[in-house]
Amino acid sequence: MEFIKKILGIVWLILAAIAAYFCIVQFGFPKFQTGHQEDLVFGIIIVFILTPIISIGLGVFGYFALTGEFDESKM
Amino acid sequence: MTTESKETKGIWKVIGASSLGTLIEWYDFFIFGSLSIVISTKFFPADNPTAAFLSTLATFAAGFVVRPFGALFFGRLGDVIGRKYTFMATLLLMGGATFLIGCIPSYETIGFWAPLLVLILRLLQGLALGGEYGGAATYVAEHSPKGQRGYWTSWIQTTATFGLFVSLIVILITRTLMSEEQFDDWGWRVPFLLSIAMVYVSYLIRKNMDESPEFKKVKAEGKTSKNPLKESFGNKYNLKFVLLALFGAAMGQGVVWYTGQFYSMSFMKTVMHLHTDQADMILGIALLCGTPFFIFFGWLSDKVGRKWVMLTGMALALLTYRPIYEQMYQLTNTEKKTELVDKKEVKEEMIEKDDKIVSQIITQRVYDDGTITKEIITNQPESEVKKDLHGHPIVQQKTSVHLSGMNYVFLVLLIFIQIIYITLVYGPIAAFLVEIFPVNIRYTSMSLPYHIGNGVFGGLLPAVSTYLATNAQSLHDPEYYLAGLWYPIIISAVCFIIGALYINKSIYAKNQ
Numbered sequence: 220m221e222f223i224k225k226i227l228g229i230v231w232l233i234l235a236a237i238a239a240y241f242c243i244v245q246f247g248f249p250k251f252q253t254g255h256q257e258d259l260v261f262g263i264i265i266v267f268i269l270t271p272i273i274s275i276g277l278g279v280f281g282y283f284a285l286t287g288e289f290d291e292s293k294m
Numbered sequence: 295m296t297t298e299s300k301e302t303k304g305i306w307k308v309i310g311a312s313s314l315g316t317l318i319e320w321y322d323f324f325i326f327g328s329l330s331i332v333i334s335t336k337f338f339p340a341d342n343p344t345a346a347f348l349s350t351l352a353t354f355a356a357g358f359v360v361r362p363f364g365a366l367f368f369g370r371l372g373d374v375i376g377r378k379y380t381f382m383a384t385l386l387l388m389g390g391a392t393f394l395i396g397c398i399p400s401y402e403t404i405g406f407w408a409p410l411l412v413l414i415l416r417l418l419q420g421l422a423l424g425g426e427y428g429g430a431a432t433y434v435a436e437h438s439p440k441g442q443r444g445y446w447t448s449w450i451q452t453t454a455t456f457g458l459f460v461s462l463i464v465i466l467i468t469r470t471l472m473s474e475e476q477f478d479d480w481g482w483r484v485p486f487l488l489s490i491a492m493v494y495v496s497y498l499i500r501k502n503m504d505e506s507p508e509f510k511k512v513k514a515e516g517k518t519s520k521n522p523l524k525e526s527f528g529n530k531y532n533l534k535f536v537l538l539a540l541f542g543a544a545m546g547q548g549v550v551w552y553t554g555q556f557y558s559m560s561f562m563k564t565v566m567h568l569h570t571d572q573a574d575m576i577l578g579i580a581l582l583c584g585t586p587f588f589i590f591f592g593w594l595s596d597k598v599g600r601k602w603v604m605l606t607g608m609a610l611a612l613l614t615y616r617p618i619y620e621q622m623y624q625l626t627n628t629e630k631k632t633e634l635v636d637k638k639e640v641k642e643e644m645i646e647k648d649d650k651i652v653s654q655i656i657t658q659r660v661y662d663d664g665t666i667t668k669e670i671i672t673n674q675p676e677s678e679v680k681k682d683l684h685g686h687p688i689v690q691q692k693t694s695v696h697l698s699g700m701n702y703v704f705l706v707l708l709i710f711i712q713i714i715y716i717t718l719v720y721g722p723i724a725a726f727l728v729e730i731f732p733v734n735i736r737y738t739s740m741s742l743p744y745h746i747g748n749g750v751f752g753g754l755l756p757a758v759s760t761y762l763a764t765n766a767q768s769l770h771d772p773e774y775y776l777a778g779l780w781y782p783i784i785i786s787a788v789c790f791i792i793g794a795l796y797i798n799k800s801i802y803a804k805n806q
Contacts, residue, residue: 220795223795224795224796227791227795231792234788246758246761261757264358264359264754265754268358268359268750269750269754272746272750276537276540276541277541279533279537280534280537280538280541280792283530283534283537284796288530288534289534289538289796291798291800294798294800294801
């Protein structure tokens, strides 16, 4: 189980990068270009609030998992 | 009176005082959303771009940005000076802000100040809500007898759903007691103004409560944290639990909660075209029937553990959302129903709209299963007809569907099932969050993942799901109406895997 937790750390890191790509390129930036103010606010929230939480947060979580911080002995 | 019955009486006082206050805070937060249409006409005229911009900010910022900041600000206070005084402050802040929204003169009277003041007060509401929940949950959990935290904190968990219910009821009663013009003129202010009386009662009750025994003990021993923010998020050992709480529980809980309570409502009204009153009633019945299950699953989590109760809710949600919403969609899909042609009615009415007389053609159709549809086509004057990108005139058409008989009951059941998922994930989560953090940084550490999970991941659900559905529709996906569900399904699936693998008993056993 400890091994699976560590290996999945890589998955969380990859997922964090994919989430960052989708949040910024697919959801965020296109909203900046529509010219509608409500889209602008939504875009800002996606890029500056949701993206850091998902990508940085999940990335740090993945790093902790990969380095064994969630091993039973360290809990 | 035995020691045990005195203890039980004491805990009921704690529950009563805490739950009432939290209920009022949710009520205050939800009435703004429930009255958003009338508020926008009074404070945020659509033809003024600055006011419209402030409106969008008020909608998004209070729910997504400010709540986590409230969690940090009041969480820190709660861990330094105590739970009782902090969640008294959040209560008064929320009540004051809500009352003042009801007092602000309209845009017509004071111009730009009106939307600006509403925005500021709405942000204060978000800040207060961010601080309230963690305080109430921690306070109740720290009063609870050993092994019963799930049961007792589940009373706090009912308040969010019940707060929404009470807000709908208060608005409904206010509407019933006056004419539509009166409600539009000043009546909409009543639910806001009422808040001050409710908050005052709750304040009087909370004022006489004692500080939590666990916090008192830590304070007496001089073990309170000097800097809870640094200890919670700057310390690697605690930070990993904050991240685990967020990605292994709160994130999934947030999307399941928003799907069941808000996306379902929006789906009924905008995709199924169900009549607004009927959609509100169906959700109201499902909420009322589902609320006791918060208590049941909170209690069950004391017996079998919190983790699998919450994860069962997420697993059921991600596996069944698509079939549930497919069934919901088909209930009003008239393409698969047989029309009773002899009962079709078409009539034309003249109505006043924007100071002009326009005609409406109303077509009512009845189907073999009792479903009734009403289609209203409004004929605009030639000069006001809007055109689409291809230059074709846009017809102003509104359809509403009315269900009856077994279809109505079946829809209530489908919404009720989603409320049960909410109770599974939400019932035990307060006890779970409280138990994974030590007393000295508990308020700060548990509040942030909760408000990011619920406020950010959950709060963005309507916007992200609408985007996904619109995108699928533009790509001519025949099941576009289910595309919005990918967001809660993916988030729940990731959360389920993280929760199942990384959460184990040892992480909360040390704080029980």
